[in-house]
Amino acid sequence: MTRIISPSMLSADFGNLERDTQMIDRSEAQWVHIDVMDGVFVPNISFGFPVMKPIRKATNKVLDVHLMIVEPEKYVRRFVEAGSDYVTFHYEATECIDKCIDEIHSAGAKAGISIKPATPASVLKDILPKVELVLVMSVEPGFGGKSFMPNSLDKVRELKALREQMGLDFIIEIDGGISAKNAGEVFDAGVDAVVAGSAVFGAPDPEAEIVKILNA
Numbered sequence: 001m002t003r004i005i006s007p008s009m010l011s012a013d014f015g016n017l018e019r020d021t022q023m024i025d026r027s028e029a030q031w032v033h034i035d036v037m038d039g040v041f042v043p044n045i046s047f048g049f050p051v052m053k054p055i056r057k058a059t060n061k062v063l064d065v066h067l068m069i070v071e072p073e074k075y076v077r078r079f080v081e082a083g084s085d086y087v088t089f090h091y092e093a094t095e096c097i098d099k100c101i102d103e104i105h106s107a108g109a110k111a112g113i114s115i116k117p118a119t120p121a122s123v124l125k126d127i128l129p130k131v132e133l134v135l136v137m138s139v140e141p142g143f144g145g146k147s148f149m150p151n152s153l154d155k156v157r158e159l160k161a162l163r164e165q166m167g168l169d170f171i172i173e174i175d176g177g178i179s180a181k182n183a184g185e186v187f188d189a190g191v192d193a194v195v196a197g198s199a200v201f202g203a204p205d206p207e208a209e210i211v212k213i214l215n216a
């Protein structure tokens, strides 16, 4: 599979959202990562539908939306209507996993499920055949700029093995603390898509940094 990078808008300049989205649009990045936080599931609040609008307008790239909110079943349809290509919600955030997946699919997007660092990959076994993406958190969700947790790669290997055993083809994505320093190891472990926020937007040349991470 080709390596995918999904720069995280959480580290963009919100006063220049259009400019920063256009930078990703010009770059080699295939996806744009959008972190939605509600202050309940995670101890931070980011943004919601109105902020997605200018991002969707500024790019045709794949919008990879990561919901860190409780009761995602209440909102997934609206996130699809706001232009998401992938809507990923957290395993820990809802009692209605099947309902979330069905809503995302019937609204016309691809569904992803994410696990926090303390959640084992094995809990996802029955869910894997129903989703197009699994997002492994390699930091505690809530903030950018945190250090990568290396044991997240054990989960990646486990998911890769399950994918093979079960004859599935979901994408394995990782989020948190990824940079050109560790991206090579991360891709080699079996990750298909990496999220990178501070490493991209904190670089002197973000477009060049995207290429560096893809070729790490």
Ligand code: DX5
Residues within 6 Å of the ligand: 008, 009, 010, 011, 033, 035, 066, 139, 140, 141, 142, 143, 144, 145, 146, 175, 176, 177, 178, 195, 196, 197, 198, 199
């Ligand atoms: C953290 C978010 C991440 C964040 C990653 O909870 O889910 O997407 O933007 O930022 P970096 O790449 O700086 O760790």
Ligand code: ZN
Residues within 6 Å of the ligand: 008, 033, 034, 035, 066, 175, 195
């Ligand atoms: Zn994220």
